[in-house]
Structures are given as C-alpha cells and as structure tokens.
Amino acid sequence: MKAAVFYGPHQPLRIEEREIPRPGPGEILVKVAACGVCHSDLEYIELGVPTFKKPPVVLGHEPSGVVEEVGPGVTEFAPGARVILSAVTGCGQCLWCRSGRENICGQMIMLGNSIDGAYAEFVKVSARMAFALPEDVPLREGCIIADAISTPFHAVKSRARVQAGDLVAVIGCGGVGLNAVQIATALGAHVIAIDLVEQKLQWARELGAAETINAGQTDVPKKVRDLTGGGVDIALEVIGNPETLRQAYGCLRPGGRLCVVGYYPGDFSLAASRLMMRELEIVGSCGCPPQEYPRIIRMVADGQIKVKPLVTHYFSLEEVDKAFEVMKKGYSIRSVLVIDEKV
DSSP: OEEEEEOSTTSOOEEEEOOOOOOOTTEEEEEEEEEEEOHHHHHHHHTOOOOSSOSSEEOOOOEEEEEEEEOTTOOSOOTTOEEEEOSEEOOSSSHHHHTTOGGGOTTOEEBTTTBOOSSBSEEEEEGGGEEEOOTTSOHHHHGGGGTTTHHHHIIIIIISOOOTTOEEEEEOOSHHHHHHHHHHHHTTOEEEEEESOHHHHHHHHHTTOSEEEETTSSOHHHHHHHHHTSOEEEEEEOSOOHHHHHHHHHTEEEEEEEEEOSOOOSOOOOOHHHHHHTTOEEEEOOSOOGGGHHHHHHHHHTTSSOOGGGEEEEEOGGGHHHHHHHHHTTOOSEEEEEOSTTO
C-alpha cells in the first residue's frame, strides 16, 4: 500500500510502499476513503512537536473508509461497513475511561501519533475507534467528523455547556473554530466570531455567526462588551495563544465561562481577582469521548451540522505537501486527501 510517512521535522512527507497491516484480536483493517488534513500534523513537521511513536510514523487522524477485514473477536463490524475513525481512544480500563472520559485517559492512543495513521491506503485500528457512517453522509466530507467536528462539538456542548439563548464568542475561525460557530448556532446560541482574516469571518457568517469582529481593527474585549451590553456568557479560545486567551477572558460577563480548546504548550497569566470577584469559570476541552460520536453523526446526517461547506480543497495522497501549503497560506477551511478515488 502507499503511505505518506513522517521522518522528522522540517522534512516533506515521503510517499512509500508499505505492507498492508493485518488486524489482530479486537482490531479492524480499514480501506481509507479520505482523510482530513489537520493543523496538528503541520505542527509535527514545521514546529517539531514530538509524536509519541518515534518516526518514521504515518500521519493522519481524521479518516473515513470501508472495513476491509476484521480481527478475532470483532462482532460489531463486518467487511464493507462504512466508518469514520476517532482521532483518539483511551485504554478502556482506567478510572477516566470507566467514567466515560476516554479523551483524557493517561494512556491515550492517538491515531497518526502514537500509532500509524491514515495518510495511507489502509489503516489498522482498534474496533473501539470505529463508528458507523450512514449512507447519506459522504465519505469524502464525512471524514472531518473524526476531529474537526467532534472536537468542537465536545467543547461547545459538553465543556462550555452552550444552551439556547447564550451569548457566545468564538476566537479563532480555522477549521475547529468555524465548526464551533456552526455547532453553537445549531444549539440556539447568538455567536460572535472573531479572527484577523476577513475571508474566515465571511465563512463564519455563512455558518451562522450573528456578528463578526476583525481582531486586527479593534480592541476585542471592549468591542464584545459594547455589542453585548457587558460581555458574553461563554468564550471559546480555539487558537492556543496567550494574547487570544487573555482576549477571551476579557470578553466574559460576570458568571461567564472560558473554554480553552486551542493547544498552547507554555504558561499564561490571568487576573485571579477578576476570576474570584466575578465568579468566572475556566474549563479545558480535549478531543471527544466515544459516547458523543453517535449524536454528532446523527446531527450531520440530519443536516444540523454541515460538512460539505467545510471542505474547500481536495488533494491526492501524493499531493499531501500541497495540502499543507494551502493550509499555511490560509486558503482552506479544511483540505481532504481523497485516497480512494472511487468514493
């Protein structure tokens, strides 16, 4: 099979021929149809963010496909089943996994990081990572459910606890941020989308944002407070930057909640007195636990969450480096590698 293999930072991925893996007990082999191209993969290449599996490693954690073969003990899937694969899974045995929070398991398995991923014609995974995809959800675009939609869904619904009528600010309108906009809107919130790029703000409006703010042209917290009469109930920071984290914190009204979705490896400081005096909350959000995927897939199938408008560019496996270039230039919401041209 062909695979795009990561050998280390500041190197292009290499397209190589590899043996097709065989599924062991509890595992399935999936013929990959498509795989979303995520910014975290670019961080391995450009910034040297380490992978748990020492390179060489096949990247790609946002796939859809068709089950090719099942290993011993697998009864929930059969060859021919259409599936998406979750980006992460837990050990299934620890306290967090047993309480339904596999996404924060200390022994988390990350597709395309701790195990070989789906920038390949086939991928082998635990059957626990697979979720059935209805026929009316296309494989080409449905792949982005695996991360670009599931991650903001968990953030918006479970961690930020957005409800109908809430005032919500989303800071950062990349793929995850734009999906946070459309998911919060679908739940009945009044959403303010914030970014530096006018094209991204236009996309946010098309996905339901009631207001948009260009962060390069104004004082963001002041503008948000002016628009809302005192601040938002919930702010989601989807970038991972100390300045935007402070901006998000400054957008909150008394009793408000900051949900940190963007990854930032360093430290940042906030005014603790404001946290205490205004009874603010700060919560983190990481990935998505498995029990939330069926509802997400139903919302996509019912048209409450859109996938097709989110995929702006399509590339072949051999064009993976072109996909990263498009991402770096900010031309795409989400690019997808179409690995099986028949889908």
